[in-house]
Amino acid sequence: MASCTIPKENVSKLIFTLITGMVVFACNQNSSKEGLIADKPDNGTIYISVDESFKPVITEEIKVYESTYPNAHIIASYKAEADCFRDLQKDSTRMIIVAKGLTKDESAVYESRLSYKPEWDILAYDAVDVIVNPASKDSIFTLQRLQDLLSGKDTGKIMVVDGKNATSTARYLLDSVLNGKPFGKNVMAAQGSKAVIDYVIRNTDAVGFVGSSWVGNDDDPEQLAYANKITMAVLECKYCKKGIFAKPSQATITYNQYPLVRPLYYILKENTTGLGRAFKNFMTLERGQLIFRRSYLVPGKMNFNVRSSNIK
Numbered sequence: 001m002a003s004c005t006i007p008k009e010n011v012s013k014l015i016f017t018l019i020t021g022m023v024v025f026a027c028n029q030n031s032s033k034e035g036l037i038a039d040k041p042d043n044g045t046i047y048i049s050v051d052e053s054f055k056p057v058i059t060e061e062i063k064v065y066e067s068t069y070p071n072a073h074i075i076a077s078y079k080a081e082a083d084c085f086r087d088l089q090k091d092s093t094r095m096i097i098v099a100k101g102l103t104k105d106e107s108a109v110y111e112s113r114l115s116y117k118p119e120w121d122i123l124a125y126d127a128v129d130v131i132v133n134p135a136s137k138d139s140i141f142t143l144q145r146l147q148d149l150l151s152g153k154d155t156g157k158i159m160v161v162d163g164k165n166a167t168s169t170a171r172y173l174l175d176s177v178l179n180g181k182p183f184g185k186n187v188m189a190a191q192g193s194k195a196v197i198d199y200v201i202r203n204t205d206a207v208g209f210v211g212s213s214w215v216g217n218d219d220d221p222e223q224l225a226y227a228n229k230i231t232m233a234v235l236e237c238k239y240c241k242k243g244i245f246a247k248p249s250q251a252t253i254t255y256n257q258y259p260l261v262r263p264l265y266y267i268l269k270e271n272t273t274g275l276g277r278a279f280k281n282f283m284t285l286e287r288g289q290l291i292f293r294r295s296y297l298v299p300g301k302m303n304f305n306v307r308s309s310n311i312k
Helices: 008-036 052-068 081-088 104-114 143-151 168-177 193-202 250-254 275-284 286-294
Strands: 044-051 072-079 093-098 119-132 158-161 187-189 206-211 234-236 261-268
Touching: 044 052, 044 081, 044 275, 052 072, 052 119, 052 193, 052 206, 052 275, 052 286, 072 081, 072 275, 081 093, 093 275, 119 168, 119 193, 119 250, 119 275, 119 286, 143 168, 143 234, 158 168, 158 193, 168 206, 193 206, 261 275, 275 286
Parallel strands: 044 072, 044 093, 158 187, 158 206
Antiparallel strands: 093 261, 119 206, 119 261
């Protein structure tokens, strides 16, 4: 019976080919596994959508988080609230930050699409500030006067908001001040919060509505530049005795004295321990909550009390 002998040089080539193939296969397997882990709490890139009226404070939150974890990148798009909810339906958007949570029906729809419910909760409390030109004769408003001005019953002022229906500020005013009635013809839609501020600066008969993180922060150079160009209006206190008025501040928000208060919510579309969940945790724990406090919002998760004490 004849035997088959493989030359030594061919055996060496065969062994080399087999080893190379095993190494390539192993590398491909590792690459596939790594591809499944798109990001980690300290590494990776995610996309979020944020209500434009919260831009200053969320920009600061992202800045501090990324400085702590240089390999983590949170790409935020600032837009109208309705657009944020549209983005939540896209695979590329991991989280949105808006002024309302999900209803039961909305949660059920997302659960049917994703096989899990998106997580959502309050991060902080914000005020809708009413601003006027320093030359304006009116800087004190009752709630009834605001309602009359926004409905068009009183057309003595130009009312300026960051949109007429798709933004959280417009929705809040329609729901909470006008009780579902439409805006009057004297209500003008500006292209964002900064445009509202700029319009009020240029027009003495304008009354603007912006989120409180856009004005009043003395630690922000851009906001400090507004100090002599706009005046914060004083509104009738919602739960006080008649005749008491309040400016928006952490104290008046906390004690329900300022009437135009709304929550900031996160809605997280992630059921693993990734960068989205890590950033959410950051905003709800001490460092993130302190950033809300320093931006003159009221933290929604932690209570930072200042107590007097005597040191002997």
